[in-house]
Amino acid sequence: MVAVVPTTGGQASAAVVAQRSSKTGYLLLFPGLAWLGVFFAIPFVTLFMTSLQQPIPGKSGKYTFGLEFGNYVEAFTEYWPLYVRSFMYAGIATVIALCIAYPLAYFIAFRAGRWRSLMLVLVIAPSFASFLLRTYAWKTILADEGFITSTLNALNLLPDDRILNTGIAVVAGLTYNFLPFMILPLYAALEKIDPRLVEAAGDLYASPQTAFRKVTWPLSMPGVVAGTLLTFIPAAGDYINAELLGSTGNRMIGNAIQTNFIEFRDYPTASALSFMLMAAILVLVFTYIRRAGTEDLV
Amino acid sequence: MRWLRKNLIGIVAVLVLVYLFIPIAVIMVLSFNKPSGKFNLSWNEFSLDAWTNLCGVPGVCSSFVTSIQIGIMSTLVATLLGTMIAFALVRYRFRGRSTTNLLIFLPMATPEVVMGASLLALFLNLRFPLGQGTVIIAHIMFIISFVVVTVKARLQGMDPRLEEAARDLYANPRAVFRYVTFPLVLPGILGAALLGFSLSFDDFIISFFNAGTLVTFPIYIWGAAQRGIPVQVNALATIVFLVALAIVLGGQFVGNRRRKALDRAAPITVDVMSRS
Numbered sequence A: 001m002v003a004v005v006p007t008t009g010g011q012a013s014a015a016v017v018a019q020r021s022s023k024t025g026y027l028l029l030f031p032g033l034a035w036l037g038v039f040f041a042i043p044f045v046t047l048f049m050t051s052l053q054q055p056i057p058g059k060s061g062k063y064t065f066g067l068e069f070g071n072y073v074e075a076f077t078e079y080w081p082l083y084v085r086s087f088m089y090a091g092i093a094t095v096i097a098l099c100i101a102y103p104l105a106y107f108i109a110f111r112a113g114r115w116r117s118l119m120l121v122l123v124i125a126p127s128f129a130s131f132l133l134r135t136y137a138w139k140t141i142l143a144d145e146g147f148i149t150s151t152l153n154a155l156n157l158l159p160d161d162r163i164l165n166t167g168i169a170v171v172a173g174l175t176y177n178f179l180p181f182m183i184l185p186l187y188a189a190l191e192k193i194d195p196r197l198v199e200a201a202g203d204l205y206a207s208p209q210t211a212f213r214k215v216t217w218p219l220s221m222p223g224v225v226a227g228t229l230l231t232f233i234p235a236a237g238d239y240i241n242a243e244l245l246g247s248t249g250n251r252m253i254g255n256a257i258q259t260n261f262i263e264f265r266d267y268p269t270a271s272a273l274s275f276m277l278m279a280a281i282l283v284l285v286f287t288y289i290r291r292a293g294t295e296d297l298v
Numbered sequence B: 001m002r003w004l005r006k007n008l009i010g011i012v013a014v015l016v017l018v019y020l021f022i023p024i025a026v027i028m029v030l031s032f033n034k035p036s037g038k039f040n041l042s043w044n045e046f047s048l049d050a051w052t053n054l055c056g057v058p059g060v061c062s063s064f065v066t067s068i069q070i071g072i073m074s075t076l077v078a079t080l081l082g083t084m085i086a087f088a089l090v091r092y093r094f095r096g097r098s099t100t101n102l103l104i105f106l107p108m109a110t111p112e113v114v115m116g117a118s119l120l121a122l123f124l125n126l127r128f129p130l131g132q133g134t135v136i137i138a139h140i141m142f143i144i145s146f147v148v149v150t151v152k153a154r155l156q157g158m159d160p161r162l163e164e165a166a167r168d169l170y171a172n173p174r175a176v177f178r179y180v181t182f183p184l185v186l187p188g189i190l191g192a193a194l195l196g197f198s199l200s201f202d203d204f205i206i207s208f209f210n211a212g213t214l215v216t217f218p219i220y221i222w223g224a225a226q227r228g229i230p231v232q233v234n235a236l237a238t239i240v241f242l243v244a245l246a247i248v249l250g251g252q253f254v255g256n257r258r259r260k261a262l263d264r265a266a267p268i269t270v271d272v273m274s275r276s
Helices: A010-018 A023-051 A068-112 A113-128 A132-143 A147-154 A165-193 A194-203 A208-219 A222-238 A240-245 A253-263 A267-292 B001-030 B060-091 B097-109 B112-125 B132-156 B160-168 B173-202 B203-211 B217-227 B231-264 B268-274
Strands: none
Touching: A023 A165, A023 A267, A023 B060, A023 B097, A023 B112, A023 B132, A068 A113, A068 A165, A068 A222, A068 A253, A068 A267, A068 B001, A113 A165, A113 A194, A113 B001, A113 B231, A132 A165, A132 A240, A132 B001, A132 B217, A132 B231, A165 A222, A165 A240, A165 B001, A194 A208, A208 A222, A222 A253, A222 A267, A222 B097, A222 B112, A240 A253, A240 B231, A253 A267, A253 B112, A253 B203, A253 B268, A267 B097, A267 B112, B060 B132, B060 B173, B060 B217, B060 B231, B097 B132, B112 B203, B132 B173, B132 B203, B160 B173, B173 B231, B203 B217, B217 B231
């Protein structure tokens, strides 16, 4: 069966291999998908049920089955500014990350030559040092008497005369921490672009700027969308940066979920907050899926 | 000026790479510091204390070992389950493909705090005792997707003619898998395992929700951040960073040599034959 297929196109023969249809496919899928079903999908059901629980009268910290949709109203009324702040911080961090990541991804994809794989390693290498310690290191870098803060202060650029314990520090931390999630999808999209298309634009008298605007940028859109999502989503849910680099006035929604769940043991409120965060993010993801299709996601 | 315009993008690219490494440099430099107060935040005095006495502060090394154990356990299981899914996705036809894709994509698109909270809600409702077991369960759950993506990419990038050649040479399916498919996919599986281990080892949010009283390395750092992180933590993080970097660079080096050797061995069939 295989030998008859002309072996010039890898695609054609790969398709033949993919025709295989047997029990084996399901057997290979089952254990992993079952794990994801039980420990990823079902927990959302329990999360939703927990968010509707009501307190047992007389026993603080104990909850029982209920349909308290009021939990959502209460949680939202108390914490809506944290949602706004989280999405704002994450949004700003994502835009800055895109501006920083694009030139690097572009360079790696088109100009790096034999340094390409080394540069990709360097992009992921910082992730091998602890996330918490890297965030903590920004406390040193942005310290009040540090080089960056004093320089910006000398230029009168800081509204609060400091960076640490302000929103600026939190956004800076978020931008730094999730930057690789922006660089890698951008690189993957740029690398697929046939350089001859850009050359063709040049042959047709497009200036380099026009060629970028009309050819490279539109073709890199899948990477922009993927990178934006992969940066924005973890940034919006993060609370490590807000905790380590911000003050109480910079709390994000993740901080509220964590304190309600683990410290106050107010499970219904914490669950309602998580559920609303997830709902907001799912809206984003499904908008993306409608653009790109599921096969491109994985 | 013209030189600047021509190389501007390269300069920016290098600056961004430098920026990525600034905090790493801070972590490393401060591992040789002797802090003046509780907090190891600014340079005071050179000292090798942390390096000569890595486990000098109680709790640091035990949490480090706990994280390594959790990392190994969850990586082994997640790599196996994820590789199986990747093979099914690339090589087999089955119903419910888009649901499967969605179930694999969503864990990567869910904020950790939501995954941590929902899993904790499950364990609390089941009265399941929190500890090492629940953390491993959680880590396997969020690593699987990354393994699937990595191994799937490797499988799709494989030249199908290599397997065809083996079949043409009357290799049975088992021999094809053992002598051709598996060795070719192995680098992808190893890469996925390394990625999985580093994700597990470094995870804080999901672990913190599901750890109960268990202290992993990141949980130790989180607790210590309030009262001052011991210098030993910086030294250990430096070691982890350098070891991981060495493994990745070593892997690249071996990969390059293998590729060059394959390019030199002109007819591919010869290579396949000599192995089976």
